[in-house]
Amino acid sequence: MSENPYYAGRDGGGFMQGGSPYGGSQQSPGGEGRKRNNQSLRPVTVQQILNADQPVPESDFQIDGTDVGPIQFVGTVHNMSSTATNFSYEIGDGYGYIDVRQWLDSSDDESGKTEGIEQDKYVSVIGTIKVFGGKRHVSAQTVRPIEDHNEVYHHFLKALQVSLSIRNPNAAKGGAAPAGNNANTDSYAAPAAGGGDVYGHLAPMQKKIMEVVSADTSGEGMHVRHVARLCGATSIEDVMVGIEQLMGQGLLYSTIDDLHVAAAT
Incomplete structure (x- = not known):
């Protein structure tokens, strides 16, 4: 395998850092870079990925002058193929197209990874920007x-x-939350940066889970059983359901394995 699979966002990030909800290295007015945690998950468009700057080879990519680590984008699948080591997709969102590679740990690692993924259907991708053979993916x-x-x-x-x-x-x-949020589609109901209950828009169990997981500083995410204990849940199944719903909303993502999760916001 020419490139090892990574686990995006091993070091979870906070909701607001220095006035920005997503960390990184951002240039100050005087031109001197100020290093910040660049492991917060950042939502982007394909065009932002294609236009991201890389000041020097092997350095972090930058969007809006800010270093980015793990990113998330959505788009439709235009081409898909597989080899013994990875699944490959071409995904577009109306702003551009980008190649996506999902690496396999082993020959039996592909189980379930392509379930529900079809040509011309929308998918959500969490990953990092890479360059191989002079081409970005x-x-x-x-x-x-x-x-x-x-x-x-x-x-x-x-x-x-x-x-x-x-x-x-x-x-x-x-500032106010972005337009378009409503009670029926609260998956991206981002709270205002000025304070208040960050997770107040969530259901009670989801709110407890987010409060517990977002406080984790291990860098590898929190095991779901530990989440259940800290939430005081009587049933781990209820916590698993809540975690699955939060992952579907883009608020949680898995880290070192399917049983460890970290906060994306």
């Missing part, structure tokens, strides 16, 4: 089908909100 941790099309609209709103908050941090302080 995304090395994916997860590629999952999107069942609710509202998630597509909300993703673009979320990507726009993040870019605007990075370009103008002062405008983000105390």
Whole structure:
């Protein structure tokens, strides 16, 4: 295998850092870079991936002058193929197309990874920007089908909100949540940066899970059984259901294995 699979976002990030909900290394007005945690999951468009800067080879990619680690984008599958070592997709979102590779740990690792993924259907991808043979692609941790099309609209709103908050941090302080949020589609109901109950829009169990997981500083995510204990849940099944729902909303993602999760916001 020419490239090892990675686990996006081993070091989980906080919701707000220096006026931006997504960390990284951002240039100060004086031109000197200020290093920040660049392991927060950032929502982007394909065009932002294609236009991302890489100041020097092997350095972090930058979007809006800010280092990015793991990214998330949505799009439709235009081509898909597989080899003994990876699944490959060409995915477009109306702003451009990007190749996506999902690497396999072993010959039996492919079980379930392509379930529900079909030509011309929307998927959500979490991964990192890579370059191989002079061509840019995304090395994916997860590629999952999107069942609710509202998630597509909300993703673009979320990507726009993040870019605007990075370009103008002062405008983000105390600002309102992006347009389009409603009680029926709260998967991207981002709270205002100025304070308040960050997870107040979630169901009670989901809120407990997010409060517990977002406090984790291990860098490898939190085991679901530990999450259940800290949530005081009487049934781990209830916690698993809540975690699955939060992953579907893009608020949690798996890290070192399917039983460890970290907060994406």
